[in-house]
Amino acid sequence: MAEQPTSIDITSLVKRHGDTLAVDHVSLTVQRGEFFSLLGPSGAGKTSVLRMIAGFEAPDEGTICIDGRSMEAVPPNRRPVNLVFQSYALFPHLTVAENVSFGPRMQGVPPGEIVSRVRASLDMVKLTSKEERLPSQLSGGEQQRVALARALVNRPAVLLLDEPLSALDQQLRQEMQVELKAIQERAGCTFVCVTHHQEEALTMSDRVAVMHQGRVLQIGNPQDVYESPTSAFVARFIGVSNELSGIVRRLDGGRAMVQSSELPGEAQMALPDGTTLQEGSAVTLLLRPERLRLSTEAQGRSGEQSLAGSVEKVLYSGSDRRYLVRFGERLVWNVRVPNDESGRNGLQRGDAVHVRWLIADAVVLSE
């Protein structure tokens, strides 16, 4: 088969569950060898998309092509994809080796080759010398490696992962994030991963599709979706986000003067290139907690914007401090200050502070 750059091509996919649209006109393409994540809260429709790629569910509308071949009416056992289940779904009555060799055996791979492929695949997930164990004799992390090996041994065009790390504890989860990425690079196949865990998605993925209520809100590399969210939902879902909503009162060069009901006075906003803000339009300003600085002085540097408030709470978490700063009746922002200069962050509850940020760091959403 000729190598094509596109691994998966999904066009306006629709899946209805009763009256609700579980998947609402989702279109996306995944490149060959890419680590692609579908990120969203539960009920976002990401698992439905995954199950439709695997063939367990049939789309109501739209098409799925894998390696340029339409998957319409192709059952799961004839698709060049393998799924790593959230619960791993290891066959409890078969040993590790029998679990891993299940796929190749079903495909009629010659016995000699099965042995070497099973060994290679267990090597890849760093799980050897446990071939004769039953799944119940393995730890959770080991079970997951078996599940990965059982899928990878088939050399699928696409490996699908359904919440692959959700059953692991925090430390193992972080180790496996690095490991999964390394395995993907070694195996060289396309990975499509469903997760509700934003850090997991950002760490492992080449690109992320953020889903909400059946729709894809934004597709981009981790930096794009984190730094330049195109909607308040994406900003809120990926990391903590501070928001300020208001109405544009005046436009002045590359600046907009915004009046917010949550604040006394006006806030100045820099406009990114190509925005089409007009006087009177509603906007939302988004700022990441780690992009904010705290200062007791009113005077800032050029290119900075500031808001005056008071410290409401200090949360110490070792590597950094989180300050909750109140500006008005309803507006509280999160400020994260790294714990790098001891003594400098000695702000107390009730202190008056100025929250500063570089105008260029603010994301402006017009509605």
Added chain:
Amino acid sequence: MKMSVPVGRAPSWWLLGPGLVWMGLLFVVPLCLMFVISFAGRGTYGGMVWSFSLTNYLDLFHPLYARILGQSILLAAGTTLLCLIMGFPLAYYIARAAPNRQGIWLLLVMIPFWTNFLVRTYAWMFILRTEGLLNTVLLKLGVVSSPIELLYSNTAVLIGLVYGYLPFMVLPLYVALERVDRTLVEAAWDLYATRWTVFRRIILPLAKPGVVAGCLLVFIPSLGAFLTPDLLGGARSMMIGNLIQHEFLVARDWPLGAAISCLLMLFVAGMMRWSLRAAKPLVQPEPES
């Protein structure tokens, strides 16, 4: 998975008392008596002669008895097989139905127990009789030109036994199948297995304890069945149960009846032993770490 260990002292042994006394006096003692009787001789007028001999057991090799024994085993095996073939898909369907529907289906499976077994067997006599329901329908439809002789045959006994014991197959199968995680089926399907291989390699092995339990629950009682062969089989289709009843009550040969009973129990015990090994659950030791 660990079973929770009850806190406090172990339960007192005399809680076993009532059950042990009941079973000991009324079950174990008569059983031993029967074992002893099976080695005794028969008196001229039906009494017992207390002499030790193996005659009764050797008599069982008589072609007449051997034929009844063989026929009973064949009928019980056939019943088990038919129940398995019909019960498996039924149990699978119920186990995979929506949880709120499963209860209704299980209730339907058990409804026959609400009526006395004797009454239900009489109903089958009405159906299978020469001028019964089945023949009337078949004649009306022109499937047969003259009524078929079904009642008082091995076929009738088989029909009756399958009818009577099907629920005993379905229930343990349902319990076993309901526990089979359905993502395992999806996983096998994803790993290129056809539907048939999914059944053979995944569902069947995982449901094995249920299959063995169901087969035992059908085979053992149908091997010793008395009522069904008596009513539906008549004189032509005698089973071991009828033979034992005949020896004790009609022929008044208690020692021979006791010997047949002992043989039947020995056979069933052997079956149990084999099946316990076959149904052994998967070893699940704690994971090492």
